[in-house]
Amino acid sequence: MKPLxxxxxxxALLLAPSAEAADYPYKVDxxxxxxxxxxxxxxxxxxxxxxxxxxSAVAIKDRSVLTAGHNLYDAETGWSTExxxxxxxxxxxxxxxxxxxxxxxxSGYRARANYFGGDDIRTFALDLGGLRFPKxxxxxxxxxxSTDTSLITNSAARKMIIGYxxxxxxxxxxxxxxxxxxxxxxxxxxxxxxxxxxxxxxxxGGPLFVADGEGNLVVTGVVVSASxxxxxxxxxxxxxxxxxxxxxxxxx
Amino acid sequence: xxxxxxxxxxxxxxxxxLAVALYFLTRPDVSxxxxxxxxxxxxxxxxxxxxxxxxxxxxxxxxxxDLRSRLQSGEAGLVELNALRRRLLAxxxxxxxxxxxxxxxxxxxxxxxxxxxxxxxxxxEGAPSLRxxxxxxxGQIARESGSxxxxxxxxxxxxxxxxxxEWAIALRNVAWHDRAARPYLAAKxxxxxxxxxxxxSPSDGLLEAFDVIVYTADPAFIPQLAQLxxxxxxxxxxxxxxxxxxxxxxxxxxxMRYLNAHPAEYADRPLVRADFYARADLGVPAQxxxxxxxxxxxxxxxxxxxxxxxxxxxxxxxxxxxLLTPNLPPGDDLPRLQHYASVLAxxxxxxxFPELRSAMARLEGRLKAQVQ
Numbered sequence: 001m002k003p004l005x006x007x008x009x010x011x012a013l014l015l016a017p018s019a020e021a022a023d024y025p026y027k028v029d030x031x032x033x034x035x036x037x038x039x040x041x042x043x044x045x046x047x048x049x050x051x052x053x054x055x056s057a058v059a060i061k062d063r064s065v066l067t068a069g070h071n072l073y074d075a076e077t078g079w080s081t082e083x084x085x086x087x088x089x090x091x092x093x094x095x096x097x098x099x100x101x102x103x104x105x106x107s108g109y110r111a112r113a114n115y116f117g118g119d120d121i122r123t124f125a126l127d128l129g130g131l132r133f134p135k136x137x138x139x140x141x142x143x144x145x146s147t148d149t150s151l152i153t154n155s156a157a158r159k160m161i162i163g164y165x166x167x168x169x170x171x172x173x174x175x176x177x178x179x180x181x182x183x184x185x186x187x188x189x190x191x192x193x194x195x196x197x198x199x200x201x202x203x204x205g206g207p208l209f210v211a212d213g214e215g216n217l218v219v220t221g222v223v224v225s226a227s228x229x230x231x232x233x234x235x236x237x238x239x240x241x242x243x244x245x246x247x248x249x250x251x252x
Numbered sequence: 253x254x255x256x257x258x259x260x261x262x263x264x265x266x267x268x269x270l271a272v273a274l275y276f277l278t279r280p281d282v283s284x285x286x287x288x289x290x291x292x293x294x295x296x297x298x299x300x301x302x303x304x305x306x307x308x309x310x311x312x313x314x315x316x317x318d319l320r321s322r323l324q325s326g327e328a329g330l331v332e333l334n335a336l337r338r339r340l341l342a343x344x345x346x347x348x349x350x351x352x353x354x355x356x357x358x359x360x361x362x363x364x365x366x367x368x369x370x371x372x373x374x375x376x377e378g379a380p381s382l383r384x385x386x387x388x389x390x391g392q393i394a395r396e397s398g399s400x401x402x403x404x405x406x407x408x409x410x411x412x413x414x415x416x417x418e419w420a421i422a423l424r425n426v427a428w429h430d431r432a433a434r435p436y437l438a439a440k441x442x443x444x445x446x447x448x449x450x451x452x453s454p455s456d457g458l459l460e461a462f463d464v465i466v467y468t469a470d471p472a473f474i475p476q477l478a479q480l481x482x483x484x485x486x487x488x489x490x491x492x493x494x495x496x497x498x499x500x501x502x503x504x505x506x507x508m509r510y511l512n513a514h515p516a517e518y519a520d521r522p523l524v525r526a527d528f529y530a531r532a533d534l535g536v537p538a539q540x541x542x543x544x545x546x547x548x549x550x551x552x553x554x555x556x557x558x559x560x561x562x563x564x565x566x567x568x569x570x571x572x573x574x575l576l577t578p579n580l581p582p583g584d585d586l587p588r589l590q591h592y593a594s595v596l597a598x599x600x601x602x603x604x605f606p607e608l609r610s611a612m613a614r615l616e617g618r619l620k621a622q623v624q
Contacts, residue, residue, distance in 0.1 A: 108572030
């Protein structure tokens with residue numbers, strides 16, 4: 001009897017679901033959205049070609065934000081215009097609104113097109129972008145940041161991704177957050193992916209926060225690749241030396 | 253079963269689960285990416301020239317020939333290359349230049365497992381071959397010491413199409429030494445882009461060499477850039493797109509005048525063409541005039557002109573470490589926006605560009621709110 005019970009207990013423990021297969025974003029409530037770091041994140045509306053789009057951005061300096069490169073440039077239609085940051089957007093309310101006065105895309109002559117092949121727009125989509133504004137974005141507040149990639153690849157570290165997802169029931173008017181301890185793996189260069197964390201369209205440009213050694217939440221990357229069902233994988237562009245150069249020399 | 257036994261059983265099971273979890277968490281990373289600065293010698297035999305010399309002379313220990321040999325065999329790698337870099341940069345320039353030149357003259361080479369990666373100031377952070385590595389150092393040392401050695405060697409490299417990556421560094425080294433060499437560099441760049449074996453599968457060095465086009469500030473490259481952008485090689489499409497954009501930023505007046513004189517160029521990509529005019533400095537009369545010519549053109553559609561207006565309010569730039577051209581420093585946005593608002597007001601008062609009246613009015617209002 002004892003061996004059978006042992007087997008049953010073991011089987012029960014082994015078969016019991018320890019967690020869902022992936023972590024999904026959920027809507028933040030209004031009260032939470034008015035606390036840090038949510039007040040540093042905003043909707044980014046922009047015109048690209050003949051259409052308007054929605055992305056996300058995070059205040060990284062007094063008058064600047066970081067966002068995803070593909071929010072700023074498209075290979076077919078060129079640079080985005082009418083870039084409006086609606087910080088702390090929550091339904092019809094917003095903490096502040098401003099149009100960008102300068103656009104920077106961290107990107108050179110080369111691409112990793114050979115990785116994705118052919119016509120994949122991700123040749124520009126994996127890049128990091130920055131926007132400057134004439135006035136302070138968040139009343140002088142902005143997020144700290146780090147180029148320590150180990151904070152992201154460390155599966156024990158709790159990561160928080162925030163952005164204005166616009167899939168399914170989500171309209172892009174409310175901040176969503178994903179809190180996860182699932183690891184991200186390096187795919188190529190500064191691009192990391194996780195096939196266990198789901199990013200909605202619209203979250204591109206949203207920050208990935210990790211607690212640094214002192215427990216402070218710091219931006220270590222931005223979402224650059226939303227998941228496409230049925231695939232779960234979501235991608236981030238981590239902050240490295242070149243990103244640090246962008247932030248320090250071009251953003252203010 | 254008594255309670256004590258059950259607890260012990262559960263603990264045992266929990267320990268087993270923990271063991272399995274630890275196994276999966278600590279297994280080696282299977283990422284396929286390679287470290288860009290990894291310079292372990294390749295599996296393939298040396299691609300260097302001058303092989304099969306009848307002489308069986310062993311290279312002197314510590315010499316560049318010796319390093320090449322050890323790189324080939326896998327005995328040397330990144331550590332040794334970094335040590336070599338430090339030694340050459342610390343040595344008397346004349347000695348270092350002579351040593352590098354002697355080795356380059358042998359034609360020998362060794363492939364390195366690094367990408368052609370440009371770092372700050374145009375110096376390489378990674379080189380795909382020992383010769384490229386040394387040509388880069390040659391250029392740096394020559395520039396620092398005021399020597400023409402690197403430019404002389406470079407012009408020799410540019411006589412034969414042996415390596416696009418060597419050509420890229422050679423073009424840079426000539427430019428570093430001779431500011432009057434723009435016409436020569438432009439001609440060599442055209443030659444490089446016309447060489448089909450290289451453009452069929454462009455190397456990283458060839459792609460980085462597009463910066464030479466920007467450096468020359470020669471708008472005559474525009475048709476070639478447009479052609480490459482519409483071609484079949486994805487990497488060349490991107491390089492051409494970035495180069496054209498940066499050319500319009502570096503030489504806005506020349507580019508605007510060229511495009512105004514050649515209305516068919518980029519007419520198939522009107523929204524991209526609008527970007528090239530969005531770099532105009534409205535405070536410079538000639539640039540403003542060229543922009544106004546464009547806005548007056550009947551062949552330019554309303555959508556394109558409207559985009560241009562929006563682009564002037566938020567000028568954009570690619571930021572990267574380039575072989576030759578620096579990124580333009582960020583200016584002060586407020587005076588620029590204030591001036592743009594006043595220009596919009598002026599255009600409206602003068603009744604210019606009537607089809608853009610509502611767009612101008614909306615934009616003027618927005619800019620005024622921005623700068624208050």
